[in-house]
Amino acid sequence: MIGYYVHHQGAGHLARARAVARGDAARFTLLGTGLAGRTGSLPVIDLPDDRAAGRAFDGRDGAADRPEALHYAPLGHDGVRERVARISDWIATRRPALMVVDVSVEVAMLARLAATPTVYVRLSGSRTDPAHLEAFRGASAILAPFHSDLDDPAMPDWVRAKTWYAPGLVETMPDPAVDPARVVVVFGAGGGDADGAALAEAARRTPDLTWRVLGPMTPVTDPPSNLVVLGWVEDVATEIAAAGVVVGSAGDGVVAGVLAADRPFVCLPQSRPFDEQSSKARALARAGAAIALEAWPEVEAWPDLLARARALSPTARQHLLQGPDAAAIHDRLLQLADAGDRSGDRA
Template sequence: MKRPIGYYVHHHGAGHRRRAEAIAAQLGGRMTMLGTGLGDAGIDLPDDRIDAGFDGEDGTSLRPAALHYAPLRHDGVRQRAAIISGWIAREQPALMVVDVSVEVALLARLCATPTVYVRLFGSRDDAPHLEAFRSAEALLAPWPEIWEHESAPPDLRRRTSYFPGVTPAFAGPTRQFGRPTAVVVYGGGGGRLAAVEQAAEATPDLDWVVLGEIQGEPVRRPDNLRFAGWVPDAPAWIAGAEFVVAGAGDGAVADVAAARRPFLCIPEQRPYREQTDKARVLERAGAAVVVDRWPEPGSWPALRAHLASLDRDALRPLADPHGAAKAAAWIEAIADR
């Protein structure tokens, strides 16, 4: 019987879990997910985030140079380390895929377990990332090799395998709208809520649908604006849109790429410039129109024309329908050797 494969799933954003679930589906029960908020889907770990009830120290001044996050006297961190190392001791996995955490990667290595580390976009040339990369058997990048950052060192490129499409595309039917519709999956908190309302008022011939949670109470409520909340088939809504407004998170980009919809990308602030760098790559490839903030109401006619002129095939490199199967086969080959 083949030894199991572990997959650590970071809790921020949906892209990590979508990748893990897609790869797990290809491995026939061999892979176990570990992460916060997994419930019955895997090994559910206590939260390691600092909250109002935590009175220890975050370790900023004492943190070892090889770590990003090492708070002192935090029960959640202690319990997570114990659960992960206990699972490794019991199951003796052949491999641990880490998506993503420097600390989990180094913990697995301390537990005599080889790792595959998932590379994300952004400027990740700091000491902790470099140690996680150096300690791994191999590196997995969920984007096309042609989108590799020009400053990436040759050794990093040599050790990286590229799997665009590893975040699976939605395969269901497209949602049909009665009129041209813009779908917003960027969020509606703070000033963004007012900006969406102003955009709807400025484009009466266009319906607007906002997916996900919003913060604040709508004020203007124009007739062509709808807040749909969390929907289970968001990619179907994206596929039916005239254009999509979203950040540059892995899940949103994968859904837009699969649907080949015109993409207005407003990158959100993330550590290591992850979304900003990814958005610029999309822009250089002609796959998106990128702006730093919500457009002014008067700019929408020109923006719609610009979006309509995009070459939708520019998104094709991200939409490999076999990406998850290829990544799973590659991971299993590393585990078996």
């Protein structure tokens, strides 16, 4: 058995889990909050919520005396206590050969304390703080859902040496007809609402294009007819694959979908801890795979920005998708779990 811990912040963690597990209910169990009904045939261990009531989750617990090996360990939180107990009980009962952790240094440490090898999913950015480095050090392997060319320059060599770079960690991509006049806007589930007024201005400035917005957007009093707000959609991959140009964040899920669909990309990184999205946006621009901006542009800039994105060579995007895909990582995890099972360490 392989456990796969799925973080609740953002949609990319679950998308990767489904892609890697590939419906293999005999070997994979997903653990996380709010997963019921979203994992297909894969079994789920539902975990109590660890977020503080009444405020948005930002990964900070406000503790002044937290150990450097931890990121989020609030005191006196019943959800955290029950969460730790449920994970520990599942490990003790099912005795998994491996835990994939996407992502939480605390769960990685808990699994290691419970005598279970881990594969830690390493996201983009400058993750060289003590907590991340200790989670990397304790892992049997590290899984990065991006090409090595997109790695942060400050990442230590020993971390890179343990890393499986796997830019193809996406579910099966659809192949719809591409609409050159369609701009798809997607910023992922981990950030705030898209700016409706700014998007309305962009749509008005490009009346020959249709702007389709995925996810929440702030209200617009008088939206133009070529601005279509879809809200949350299950089939994001089809929307991305049909786009003439994608405008979106630098989250791992968005970037992986854009690269897998080989679509022109205007990248607007959102603020994230550890410089996650800004680091990746800069790397995409260096590679010639996207037009990357530090801030939302003036409305007059949109026609030129979209034209520049279309003019980028697809060769750069295709290069950044080279590497193990989800099926290969699935098989590699099985091999690692089976090798550990035969080693006698768990006897």
